[in-house]
Amino acid sequence: MSLVLGLDAGGTSTRCLVTDERGVVHGRGRAGGGNPIARPPAEALEQFRLAVSAAVSDVDPSQVEVALLGVAGTGDRPEMPDVLGAVLRSCGVGCPVLVRGDAEVAFAAGTPEPDGTVLIAGTGAVSAQVVGGREGRTHDGWGWLLGDDGSGFWIGREAVRVALRSFDTGEPGPLAARVLELLTGGAVGRSELVLRVHADPPVALAALAPLVLEAAVEGDPEAVDVVERAADRLLAAVDAVRPPGESTPVVLAGGIASSVVVGEPLVARLGERWPAAPLRVVVSAEAGAAWLAARLRWPDVGEDVHRRLCQPRVVA
Amino acid sequence: MSLVLGLDAGGTSTRCLVTDERGVVHGRGRAGGGNPIARPPAEALEQFRLAVSAAVSDVDPSQVEVALLGVAGTGDRPEMPDVLGAVLRSCGVGCPVLVRGDAEVAFAAGTPEPDGTVLIAGTGAVSAQVVGGREGRTHDGWGWLLGDDGSGFWIGREAVRVALRSFDTGEPGPLAARVLELLTGGAVGRSELVLRVHADPPVALAALAPLVLEAAVEGDPEAVDVVERAADRLLAAVDAVRPPGESTPVVLAGGIASSVVVGEPLVARLGERWPAAPLRVVVSAEAGAAWLAARLRWPDVGEDVHRRLCQPRVVA
Structure with missing residues (x-):
């Protein structure tokens, strides 16, 4: 065989x-x-x-x-x-x-088509044109320090920013409570949260992404906002490599892009921008x-x- | 004496x-x-x-x-x-x-007033209410990984992002050329630039800020855009701690907030938002x-x- x-x-x-x-x-x-x-x-x-x-x-x-x-x-x-x-x-x-x-x-x-566009969003995020099966123009994939906008890392970092902002305003919301629970095991102060995040490698922030997606599914407005903004960033990454009017397929891959909660708003936006394009999730x-x-x-x-x-x- | x-x-x-x-x-x-x-x-x-x-x-x-x-x-x-x-x-x-x-x-x-608002934007960025001479509510100051929006670090990172984006589109602009010159001593590829940035501590990106301010003074549209966006972020930091209608002084401190090139758009925006407030630069x-x-x-x-x-x- x-x-x-x-x-x-x-x-x-x-x-x-x-x-x-x-x-x-x-x-x-x-x-x-x-x-x-x-x-x-x-x-x-x-x-x-x-x-x-x-x-x-x-x-x-x-x-x-x-x-x-x-x-x-x-x-x-x-x-x-x-x-x-x-x-x-x-x-x-x-x-x-x-x-x-x-x-x-x-x-x-x-x-199985030879031409189109792919967006990979997992821990990091990158978009690429594919021409004759080979990678053409790409965008982002610059790593957590410089880019990966809309990725799992980016979503996790935004969740901590939401938590810190709620400390600043004195009104910690449900997303802040989830972040604190996961990162510190319970209620702490703002400076402890900052120190805790800095104690791990930065990319460990991606581990918060599932929690944000879960909270968004349950309708937490702060989590929904983070997820919507991630979808906007990922759409922008596709936009950067894909000409208007294209009708070749768009393929979404990676845990974030292929998740239902980020994928749905993303697919909706892609459908508005390129109505003739088949959309596939890996x-x-x-x-x-x-x-x-x-x-x-x-x-x-x-x-x-x-x-x-x-x-x-x-x-x- | x-x-x-x-x-x-x-x-x-x-x-x-x-x-x-x-x-x-x-x-x-x-x-x-x-x-x-x-x-x-x-x-x-x-x-x-x-x-x-x-x-x-x-x-x-x-x-x-x-x-x-x-x-x-x-x-x-x-x-x-x-x-x-x-x-x-x-x-x-x-x-x-x-x-x-x-x-x-x-x-x-x-x-010399006891009450008002201060924005410090140098390598990092933080805003604070001051009440009776003591720090009240603060916003940001979360460090480069989580915040410091509009700071010298933020401006330096945005400059590298502009350079990377120009690699992605195949049209490196003048700001990209300056960034490459400072970081690598000349023309290199996209992946070398990413590696170079990651070889230094992240906060070293703040060293690019003076270059961006200089380019903005000379009218480079990409640098002007970064500086305008920094001013927007810094305005948002003030907004987060200062109630509408306040007439107490607003004080700007730190190399970025007190620079002419970021300070000017920032002062203009602050003046629109709080027309009765005295503005002072430290x-x-x-x-x-x-x-x-x-x-x-x-x-x-x-x-x-x-x-x-x-x-x-x-x-x-």
């Missing part, structure tokens, strides 16, 4: 999938952040190995004939295919290894990598395989 | 002044950041000592009868008067030592500390001494 392997290494998780020509999944693996640029390399490569080894545990790894890996920020690191290929070989996968950007893989997980970016690998191995593979493998949510 | 000493310890500089009852200055001292909360304590206390020792070098330090020190963030540190008093004693100044917040001292440098916060010390030592000291000592710029 011929198989291909697809993998997506994000900031907080690495997911891997093995499929055959018909889009039947023969193995899945999941581990922590496996991007050797975003995290300490030895640690990241170990997570990467764990994800691959779980995915090939029920198959003969020598049957894997193409492996395609989505890894952010590797465009100017020509050594990456060798480094990652060595880890794959240690798991028994000796086939050719291709490394692609996370935007190309996420876009492929949303649509369910599993690793399936996009597997789809790209499958198309290389079996050039005639049909779009039905894309649907079966990637199952993107059709939202417009 | 009776003398008093005033000092203001900011994030990047400590300034000290010795005056007599008539507002005649008998000594000045200046050193690096001397706030033992904002910087490593041993280092900060040494800068603090250098500023004091320079200020008393031409007088008999035993003639100093009151010392008043403006130091941000010391409100919940009851040990501070003792710690700083010990340094003063090592310079021969054995009088009573009072430690006050930077907002109270900056406000006093702008006006020239030297340490003189405000000296004025407060003088009023303690000589309760009948006149407002002419405030004018001579503090020389605030009257802008409305």
Whole structure:
């Protein structure tokens, strides 16, 4: 049996999938952040190995004939295919290894089309044009210090700002109470909250995002406001790379963009701006990598395989 | 001769002044950041000592009868008067030592009135109500990770964002060229710029602020836009603590708020919002500390001494 392997290494998780020509999944693996640029390399490569080894545990790894890996920020690191290929070989996968950007893989997980726009918003946020399957103009993805507007980090930071503002006005609202509960285990003063946040790495603020999304679902107006502003920032990121009047697909990926609570206002705004564009929400970016690998191995593979493998949510 | 000493310890500089009852200055001292909360304590206390020792070098330090020190963030540190008093004693100044917040001292440098509003915008940004000479409600001052909107840090970060955006669109403007020149010594790619910024402590971004102000003076539209947005953020900080219709003075302090280029749009907006309020720009916060010390030592000291000592710029 011929198989291909697809993998997506994000900031907080690495997911891997093995499929055959018909889009039947023969193995899945999941581990922590496996991007050797975003995290300490030895640690990241170990997570990467764990994800691959779980995915090939029920198959003969020598049957894997193409492996395609989505890894952010590797465009100017020509050594990456060798480094990652060595880890794959240690798991028994000796086939050719291709490394692609996370935007190309996420876009492929949303649509089999060659051209369009992708927005990835998880811990960070970046938008990109995709032209002929390859990344074109991008916007943001500058990291938490300089950008990632509308990302999980940004949402978490805004939640703390809302809490601090309520301290300043002397009227702490429900979102402030949630933030304090999560960060400090209960009521504290303004300066303790500031110190607490500074005691952790800044990116840890992204851990507050689920709490904000949850509060927004429950109708907390402060949380709804943060979520609406995140959607505005993410729309602006798409706007920065996508010409008016475009009718190619727009693909949303990452935990924030694909969440219902941010995704809904975002989809509404995208629909107003580009009414002719199909909108797709990515369910599993690793399936996009597997789809790209499958198309290389079996050039005639049909779009039905894309649907079966990637199952993107059709939202417009 | 009776003398008093005033000092203001900011994030990047400590300034000290010795005056007599008539507002005649008998000594000045200046050193690096001397706030033992904002910087490593041993280092900060040494800068603090250098500023004091320079200020008393031409007088008999035993003639100093009151010392008043403006130091941000010391409100919940009851040990501070003792710690700083010990340094003063090592310079021969054995009088009573009072430690006050930077907002109270900056406000006093702008006006002899007891009530009003102060905005300090230098490396960071904070606004505060002043009631009976003491700090009331405050807003922001949350540090670069969470706030300091409109500060020198904020302006520097916005300049890098403008540069990155111009990389994304493929049309680097003049502000981007200045940022690249200062940070990297010349043309580089987008990812090198991001890496360069992350190699320094985040607050180092404040070092870009003078460049942005200079570019705005020369009419660079991107720099003018950053400066206008900083003024909007600073206005919002004042708005957060100051009721509509107030006619008490508004005092602007710190390198950004007191700069001509940010100050002008800010003063215009403040004048529209509170047309009856006198606006004052602080020239030297340490003189405000000296004025407060003088009023303690000589309760009948006149407002002419405030004018001579503090020389605030009257802008409305």
